[in-house]
Amino acid sequence: MEHYDLLVIGGGAAGIAAATAACGAGCASVAIVDRKPTLGGVLLQCTHRGFGNNLTGIEYARQLLKDLPPEVTLIFNTTVLSVEDTRVAHLSGGRRLSFSQLILATGCREIPMGALPIAGTRPKGVYTAGQMQEMMNLHGFVPEGPAVILGSGDLGLILANQLAQVGIPATLVEKQAHCGGLTRNRKCLGDSHVRLICGQTVTEVSGQKKLEACHLSGGDWIVCKTLLLAVGLRPERTLVSHLGNPIWLHLCGNCNTVHPMVEGVLSEAIQAGQTAWETMREHG
Amino acid sequence: MEAYDVAVIGGGILGCFAARNVRRWNLSVALLEAAEDVCTGITRANSAVVYAGYDNKPGSRKAEMTVRGNGNYESLCRELEVPFCRCGSLLVTYDGASLPKLQKKLSEGLKNGVPGLRLLTGAEAQAMEPMLRPGVAGALYAPSTGTVNPWLLGIAAFENAVENGATAYRNTAVTDIEKTDTGYLLKTNRGPIPCRTVINCAGLFADRVQELLFPRSTRLHWDGAEYLVLDKAAPKPRMVLFHQASSCGKGITAVPCVEGNLLISGVRKEIETPFATTPEGLRELHRAAKALLPELDLNQVIRSFAAVRPNPYREGGQSLHDFCIENPGPGFYSLIGIKTPGLTCAEELGRYVAQEAAAFLKAQPNPDFNPHRHAIPKSDDSKIVCQCQGITRSEILEAIRRGASTVDGIKRRLGSGMGPCQGSRCAFAIETILEGYRNGTL
Ligand SMILES: Cc1cc2nc3c(=O)[nH]c(=O)nc-3n(C[C@H](O)[C@H](O)[C@H](O)COP(=O)(O)OP(=O)(O)OC[C@H]3O[C@@H](n4cnc5c(N)ncnc54)[C@H](O)[C@@H]3O)c2cc1C
Ligand SMILES: Cc1cc2nc3c(=O)[nH]c(=O)nc-3n(C[C@H](O)[C@H](O)[C@H](O)COP(=O)(O)OP(=O)(O)OC[C@H]3O[C@@H](n4cnc5c(N)ncnc54)[C@H](O)[C@@H]3O)c2cc1C
Numbered sequence: 001m002e003h004y005d006l007l008v009i010g011g012g013a014a015g016i017a018a019a020t021a022a023c024g025a026g027c028a029s030v031a032i033v034d035r036k037p038t039l040g041g042v043l044l045q046c047t048h049r050g051f052g053n054n055l056t057g058i059e060y061a062r063q064l065l066k067d068l069p070p071e072v073t074l075i076f077n078t079t080v081l082s083v084e085d086t087r088v089a090h091l092s093g094g095r096r097l098s099f100s101q102l103i104l105a106t107g108c109r110e111i112p113m114g115a116l117p118i119a120g121t122r123p124k125g126v127y128t129a130g131q132m133q134e135m136m137n138l139h140g141f142v143p144e145g146p147a148v149i150l151g152s153g154d155l156g157l158i159l160a161n162q163l164a165q166v167g168i169p170a171t172l173v174e175k176q177a178h179c180g181g182l183t184r185n186r187k188c189l190g191d192s193h194v195r196l197i198c199g200q201t202v203t204e205v206s207g208q209k210k211l212e213a214c215h216l217s218g219g220d221w222i223v224c225k226t227l228l229l230a231v232g233l234r235p236e237r238t239l240v241s242h243l244g245n246p247i248w249l250h251l252c253g254n255c256n257t258v259h260p261m262v263e264g265v266l267s268e269a270i271q272a273g274q275t276a277w278e279t280m281r282e283h284g
Numbered sequence: 285m286e287a288y289d290v291a292v293i294g295g296g297i298l299g300c301f302a303a304r305n306v307r308r309w310n311l312s313v314a315l316l317e318a319a320e321d322v323c324t325g326i327t328r329a330n331s332a333v334v335y336a337g338y339d340n341k342p343g344s345r346k347a348e349m350t351v352r353g354n355g356n357y358e359s360l361c362r363e364l365e366v367p368f369c370r371c372g373s374l375l376v377t378y379d380g381a382s383l384p385k386l387q388k389k390l391s392e393g394l395k396n397g398v399p400g401l402r403l404l405t406g407a408e409a410q411a412m413e414p415m416l417r418p419g420v421a422g423a424l425y426a427p428s429t430g431t432v433n434p435w436l437l438g439i440a441a442f443e444n445a446v447e448n449g450a451t452a453y454r455n456t457a458v459t460d461i462e463k464t465d466t467g468y469l470l471k472t473n474r475g476p477i478p479c480r481t482v483i484n485c486a487g488l489f490a491d492r493v494q495e496l497l498f499p500r501s502t503r504l505h506w507d508g509a510e511y512l513v514l515d516k517a518a519p520k521p522r523m524v525l526f527h528q529a530s531s532c533g534k535g536i537t538a539v540p541c542v543e544g545n546l547l548i549s550g551v552r553k554e555i556e557t558p559f560a561t562t563p564e565g566l567r568e569l570h571r572a573a574k575a576l577l578p579e580l581d582l583n584q585v586i587r588s589f590a591a592v593r594p595n596p597y598r599e600g601g602q603s604l605h606d607f608c609i610e611n612p613g614p615g616f617y618s619l620i621g622i623k624t625p626g627l628t629c630a631e632e633l634g635r636y637v638a639q640e641a642a643a644f645l646k647a648q649p650n651p652d653f654n655p656h657r658h659a660i661p662k663s664d665d666s667k668i669v670c671q672c673q674g675i676t677r678s679e680i681l682e683a684i685r686r687g688a689s690t691v692d693g694i695k696r697r698l699g700s701g702m703g704p705c706q707g708s709r710c711a712f713a714i715e716t717i718l719e720g721y722r723n724g725t726l
Binding site for chain 2: 035077078079081091092093094095109110112113114115117119120121122127128130131134135139141203204206208238241
């Protein structure tokens, strides 16, 4: 069976930085597995500025990759299906890898419609925010307007910005009394296409085939063709949930805790890379 | 066009099984479905329970078909390569005053021939199913109750019917019916289809379809049910649990599905918008679920949806309790308002109406009928498209080759998009594969 001293699952900001740090510390046998065809993770769908020194996510990913040593083995288009406590990872396509240390850098996933207490029909036109960001920025998809965006955190605001740029009117609906995101993302609120409603939530949707309207807790119906859910992210760590806390397992990035800023992801990832290498030297 | 011996109207699970069973005879058969795919109606939204048969009146057609249908489920699902789980069920009550009702079901069930049926004390029930809220007064245990994926089974029957020579017309709605010298002429949005006999399996619209030619007899009154689906990872009971409505709340059913998700449902008597859940309904369902299974983690709900149930009433208002199979004209058979346990009895009902048509047409058995259908094989393609469910590109392509033409059609055949992210990561990728297939760029 193929063996690596360090296996990194996920090649987003966290996975890249962790692999780079482990190599820098002296680890010679490192592999990153990612289900996508390239490294970068969620950064690649971020065309907005706000990463590091006011870079776009794509530029930021390019910068991170400059430091990644070429000897790291990259395994793309491959999903890790399961991890055994005997330190074997099962990959899609039937491949298996053994490893000494494992870094989990699988990012997070969004909370979909079904998980929210939203009643009504189940029409087309409801998306999670990250899904829409990927569809727009990587595949050129343009959603039908008007749109309702549930959640006014950074992700919701970034989407409202983007919709405003293409002239699609959007209503941000926020449960809290105030808009949640960073000040720099709030500039869209000045746009005439963007409206913010605070202290309310979406309780019901209507439309048999396609979305027609959203009902708010305040009692109003808002006519819309698209509903975007930006209501939170959950760490993606089902792969290791059965493992307990073995010393060879290290979590970093959004699969550990959801980070608002990429800097937080990086410092955690560098730490994880170094710890993995130290544990490897001490315990094998 | 030469007349088909049999035309089946409606490609829900009942129409698919009717078509399959017509091919047990030397008869040509056409299956006409209004939607772009089969099994998108009632069959897509129900409780997935293979009932034991203690709920039905002894001597009724329902009782007889349910017990026989249930008994044959392993072999049926083996033939069609569909997963089936005989997990057993408990009908529980927390109210001592309801015990006589359980007694009655026990004695009727035994009369119906339900195997292994017995009454349990509260303690026995709780030992069997520790997730139950303490204080169970008694329970009816039915080891033969099972669960199956309804649309997967319907699609399997459809594929098997087509492999055996049935002709499928999708996107084909019957809009009018005429009587002819040799049978019937079905008018559709895609032209007329002549046939010698008709099996009407139009689900929620079976009454209206019959009324296209015959006088009004039985009308369907729609009510509904609401559902919650929990993530596979959530803790769940081992058995199907039924909790009847009582003073302490709404009655619910909890079903540990073959795929590993828990399905929780409650009936709703009045519906405003078909296929829509209501805020109150969902709240009530949450409350009732917690009341039965306090340890349930409702943060792990990944989907909620509503179903519509057709209840047959005679002209004049009398509600029908047994399966309603009408024969309003020569060689015309209607399955009207087949609600629970229609899934349990799908093959039985299919066999029965096919036999009626065959007797009317004086047909001989078809010696070439092959009851076996092969499931879409798991591929070891490394390109996984649906991350939650581990579904590969090759499997998706096979589902398309077998007739899926939408993201939902692929979902029904493979379970893609039914994991915790509910398709938010794969729907677009699957749409792209479908488009590539349609344009021939794959
Ligand atoms: C929409 C959005 C906008 C943001 N905007 C900003 C911003 O403006 N400024 C800022 O500083 N920060 C921003 N952030 C925060 C931060 O930049 C990101 O959270 C960070 O890039 C996440 O990195 P990660 O490696 O933890 O996760 P991801 O980038 O999600 O990487 C996870 C990787 O793991 C792979 N993977 C997962 N499971 C498997 C498996 N089983 N097998 C194989 N591969 C797998 C995935 O394909 C993915 O490539 C934003 C975050 C989001 C979501
Ligand atoms: C809420 C609920 C829960 C249930 N739970 C269970 C259970 O746990 N166990 C069990 O055994 N049974 C259960 N049942 C019963 C079972 O689901 C049904 O008996 C079965 O699915 C009915 O299938 P069908 O083929 O009649 O209907 P459908 O699946 O609705 O199929 C009818 C088809 O006819 C088509 N059609 C309609 N009009 C036309 C036309 N004019 N031209 C062409 N096509 C047309 C429709 O498009 C549709 O596809 C439940 C039913 C309901 C409603």
